[in-house]
Amino acid sequence: MSNSFQYADEAKRRQLLHLAKAHGTPLYVYDEAVIRRQYRRLRSAFDSEVNLALHYAAKALSNPHILALMRELGAGLDAVSIEEVKLGLHAGFEPEKILFTPNNVGMDELNEAVALGVQINIDNIPMLELFAQSHPDYPIGIRINPHVQAGGNARISVGHVDSKFGISIHQLPHLLKLIAALDIRIEGLHMHAGSDILDTEAFLRASEIIFNTAEHFKDLRYLDFGSGFKVPYHPADMETEIEELGCLLSTRFRTFCEKREKEMQLIFEP
Numbered sequence: 001m002s003n004s005f006q007y008a009d010e011a012k013r014r015q016l017l018h019l020a021k022a023h024g025t026p027l028y029v030y031d032e033a034v035i036r037r038q039y040r041r042l043r044s045a046f047d048s049e050v051n052l053a054l055h056y057a058a059k060a061l062s063n064p065h066i067l068a069l070m071r072e073l074g075a076g077l078d079a080v081s082i083e084e085v086k087l088g089l090h091a092g093f094e095p096e097k098i099l100f101t102p103n104n105v106g107m108d109e110l111n112e113a114v115a116l117g118v119q120i121n122i123d124n125i126p127m128l129e130l131f132a133q134s135h136p137d138y139p140i141g142i143r144i145n146p147h148v149q150a151g152g153n154a155r156i157s158v159g160h161v162d163s164k165f166g167i168s169i170h171q172l173p174h175l176l177k178l179i180a181a182l183d184i185r186i187e188g189l190h191m192h193a194g195s196d197i198l199d200t201e202a203f204l205r206a207s208e209i210i211f212n213t214a215e216h217f218k219d220l221r222y223l224d225f226g227s228g229f230k231v232p233y234h235p236a237d238m239e240t241e242i243e244e245l246g247c248l249l250s251t252r253f254r255t256f257c258e259k260r261e262k263e264m265q266l267i268f269e270p
Helices: 010-023 032-044 064-073 082-090 107-116 125-134 169-182 200-214 242-260
Strands: 052-057 076-079 098-100 119-122 140-145 186-190 222-224 265-268
Touching (some): 032 052, 032 064, 032 242, 107 119, 119 125, 119 186, 125 140, 125 169, 140 169, 140 200, 169 200, 186 200, 242 265
Parallel strands (some): 140 186, 186 222, 222 265
């Protein structure tokens, strides 16, 4: 057994050995108590007055039992493929609690998502135009690329200028003209700067770009800041200061909502 994954708790170590003997190896075992604890920690990091929604990222682990547990805890679901959408529905998620944010998919998947009634974020202008022509009355969110590099390394940083993910913030004037011309119903803005993020300042800079962009949209219902928080895999590993980030972002979000005189939803996708 790898030292990296040994429990300090001898009772749990014995339990793992028993499961391995009973079911054989390789064997994946998930600690429900840890999942519940981490979910509660993330929720408690944000101001209780903020309308917070945590959408579990199905791409991290799409085990149906884990999905059902996240639903039980009150989470929504972040899906990047129509297959993940269907897994979420099978696990009991209500369609309105599934947020579908695909990259480089065809209209067939988006048409299916509309038929299933889930929320949709679109991340490029050509697809936004096609979608609006096919579904003029369906409200959607748009994924913005803030051009802020964040994340553990270049491969998992997806908010930079060369990223394929999201509509460039530099295309905002063109985006606004298209939305006005086609009368597209935009109900949310989304970003995802990267993974393994330790730099809180970089994340907050990207968030500020989303807040500023939101000033151009009067009918927004939610702002989705993605996730990418660094978690420790080993005892000596560093992690995102989630309590600090939650406090700072809660304050900024409350100020934003007060200025608009409208309650909105703050979404994260851990």
